Amino acid sequence: MKFTKTALVGALMLSVAVPAFAQQRSLVINTDTSDPAPKAAFDALIADFEAANPDVKVTVNLFDHEGYKTAIRNFLTADSPDLANWYAGNRMAPFVKAGQFMDVSDVWAENGLNESLASAASSMTIDGKQWGVPYTYYQWGIYFNKDVYKAAGVEVPKTWDEFVANCAKFQAAGVDCLTTGSKALWPTAGIFDYLDLRTNGYDFHMQLTSGDIPWTDDRVKAVFAEWAKVVPYTTANHAAIDWQDAAALLVQGKAANYVMGNFAVATFKDGGMTNDSLGFMPFPEITPGLARAEEAPTDTIHIPAGAKNVADAKKFLAFMASAEQQTKMNETLGQLPINKDSTVGDDPFLKAGFELLSTADGGIAQFFDRDASAEMAKVGMEGFQEFMVKPDRIDAILDRLEKTRARLAK
Amino acid sequence: MTLSPNSITAPRKRRSRQALAPWLFLAPGLAMFLVYVIVPVFQSMWVSFFDWDGLSPKTWVGIANYIELIDDEAFYTSLKNNVIWLALYMLAVPAGLMIALFLNQTVRGIRIYKSLFFFPFVISQVVVGLIFSWFYAPDFGLLYKLIEWLTGSQVAILADEHLVTYGIIAAGLWPQIAYCMILYLTGLNAVAPDQIEAARLDGAKGWKMLWYVVLPQLRPATFIALVVTVIGALRSFDLVSIMTSGGPYGSSRVLSYYMYEQALSEYGYRMGYGAAIAVVLFAIMMIFISGFIWKMWRDEQGAR
Known part of the structure; x- marks a missing residue:
């Protein structure tokens, strides 16, 4: 009897312990x-x-x-x-x-x-x-080929004006000043984001991407006016290639600069670049005295x-x-x-x-397709791509973007 | 089954059983068709009257989606491209016929040639799209290099808003011609040799033989080739998706791809608007499909 009682207690304890375990x-x-x-x-x-x-x-x-x-x-x-x-x-x-x-x-x-x-x-x-x-x-910025800079005899620019002036020298050397592959659309948004952050600042950019400022605003047009300065020096067939293909152009020395995220470093290095040939610079200043904002998804x-x-x-x-x-x-x-x-x-x-x-005192943006709503991002990035191919259509493009913004704001 | 005397005395029961049997056999297929085709068609129409992101509750917007569609540049671009697709895809029918006539001979190893011509239809559309993308690719594409060598100018077909749709259609024609070819090859097997013989005795040859003797006998094959080509052109999606994703800046979109972009892609989830595009595409397809069905019905009536 006693034995059975002990066994019973033991069994009971086990039955408690096992589920607990x-x-x-x-x-x-x-x-x-x-x-x-x-x-x-x-x-x-x-x-x-x-x-x-x-x-x-x-x-x-x-x-x-x-x-x-x-x-x-x-x-x-x-x-x-x-x-x-x-x-x-x-x-x-x-x-x-x-x-x-x-x-x-x-x-x-x-x-x-x-x-x-x-x-x-x-x-x-x-x-x-x-x-x-x-x-x-991770940060975004401009990755550049140091060897190409050396060969063209060009200094790393501090301001946007210097950057644009350099482009003419790169063109003379037969090199694309700026490269990108816009087949997947999003690489264009990195360029736009930085041009806007540097021209109008973080607060304006956030208001624009969240749909509070019309795309037909003169300050937006000013951004595209800056962009238009480098469009002639950008890789011609960007709409047909992916970002990796454009990375290859930078590696091969056919292009000098690439506005990209830091994840691209691995691709550049796979292509044979080293810390000695690959350079990084923050996107140069456009409007002087503006608090510096950066992009970091x-x-x-x-x-x-x-x-x-x-x-x-x-x-x-x-x-x-x-x-x-x-x-x-x-x-x-x-x-x-x-x-x-x-x-x-x-x-x-x-x-x-x-x-x-x-040290970015202006603020940190996410990226156009994360800051703007998904639909605005799609229409916007298509507009950027079209602008890079046909800069003269800017008014029609901005009207279209504004139409989408107005619809989404409803 | 042997008939018992009883069943003979109950002919009405047997007749009703005879009437019921085909429906019983059709039932599984009909049920599937109803659940997976008919019901979703009406569901899509219903959804097209809502503003819905697939997550939040639906909001009734009436015909607002359709009104927006009328004022949507991207919709017209897609519609225009669909018309171009439809028109140029029709080339697959005569091209398929030509190749079929060419291959319809008894030469040693003809089966190998036939399979080689049929090959593009066997491989996946995705692969076709990739092959043509490389063919057109800037800097290393075969066609790109060829044009550069011939004219000295650089043409990136898939980045040019005026050429891109034609570039994709060319890729689509490759397997479609093979498909039409195989339809005509089987059709040519059924062409009665005695009629050919008789026509030859009457002195028919060349174009006349083709037009008055062979083609009329190929009418069923032509009909099927037309049907699959029209439908293939209207539902073109995979090649657009693989080769350009509708780019550059939306200039190679077709309706089916635009619908997908609006309703299901990363930047879309406008179910209502996507459904409205689907309804328009459905209406366009219905014009052709009802035409085909009407013709088939008329033919069957005539045959009776």
Whole structure:
């Protein structure tokens, strides 16, 4: 009898203990980090998180980068994960407005993220609340071929006027002053963003991209007037080539300058450029005395409204926001951490970017297709491409853009 | 089945069973057609009266989407391109016939030549698109180099707003000609040799033989070739998507691609507007399809 009682108690204890042991909570993350470097960075982050929280089992659903943009709309409404990758700025606005992302202001407040992630705070805030946590960004600017500069006997320009003056010299040397590949449209937006940021400043650019300023405004026309100065010196067939093809032109010394994001450095180096031949400069000054704003698209993670394990998801966000993890992730990504206490790798381009972004007193823009609404971005970038092919059509193009803006503002 | 005396005395039951049987056999197919074709057609029409991003609640806007369409440059560009597609795609029919007539002979190894001509239809449209993109590509494309060598000028076909649609249609014609060719080759097998013989005895040859003796016998093949070519031209999407994504600045868009861009692409999600474009495309297709169906029905009546 006694024996059976002990056995019974033992069995009872076991039955309690076993579920407790098996009660490993699961955390599901949907990501588009299918490229090798982002995947490695995320694998390391998740391994560290699991080591720090042994009771949480993380499941990763990996999506192809392009397919993810469509997939997210389906899985947010149908089968929600606990965490999902996305982008900052207006790109997340549709999901925030449709109530698909959870307000994570408490994560920001409790972990002091308003200070440590201050540089990205404005791009994560809609209606005074934060809707996700950023983990990486990278700078845009002008990448140039130092050898071509040497061969043409041209100095690296400080101002836009110098840049334009150089273009004539490059043309004389048979080199495209500015190259780009606009087949996928978005590379044109980098040029426009910088011309606008340098001509009219950050606040104007943000008002324009959020649809508060008409495209037919004279200040917008002034931007295109600056642009028109370099259009004749831009690679002629840009509309037929991808950005990688244009990168090849820079590598081969057929082009001198390329307005690009820092991710292109890997492509330039694959093509055989080194730190000695590849140069980086901030986009030159156009309107003197304007506070310098820069462009730095930010990648983020959000908690979908339908998340099942919200507590651990918030824990994950706080973990990812830490200086240590951001340093580690961005070392793998080859990009810049957002946490101001993080350190940057030893790469000259990253160092330049960190310096550039941390001293940008004007503000940090996301990128045209993230700052503007998706539809405006599409029509806008098509307009930019058309302008680069047919600069004389500028009035018709701006009218069309304005028509779209007016419709969206309704 | 042997008939029992009972069933003979119940002819009405048997007749009703005979009437029912075809419908029973058709039922699975009809159900699929209803669920996946008919219902979505009406759903699209319904959605075209709303403003909807696919996530938020729908807002009824009446015919506002259609009114916007009337004033949309991009819509007219797409419509114009669709007309060009339709007109030039028709070249596939006579071209396919010519090749079929040329290949319809008994020479050693003719099957190999036939398969080679048929090859472009077998490979995926995506591959066709990629091959032609490289063919046209600036700096290293074969055609680009050829034009440069011949005329000294540099022409990037896929970056030129006036040439780009023709460039894509040329890519589309390659597999479409092969398709028409194979239709005519099978049709030519059915051409009665005795009629050819009789015509030859009467002194017919060359164009007259083709026009008065061979072509009338190829009418079924011509009909099918026309149908698939018209539909192929109107639903052209894959080549546009692969070769230019509708660019440069939207000048190579066709209606189906514009619909996709508005409703389903990264920069779109205007379901209502996309649906309105789809309805217009459907209406255009209906003109041709009803024409074809009417002709088929008339032929069947005549044959009876």
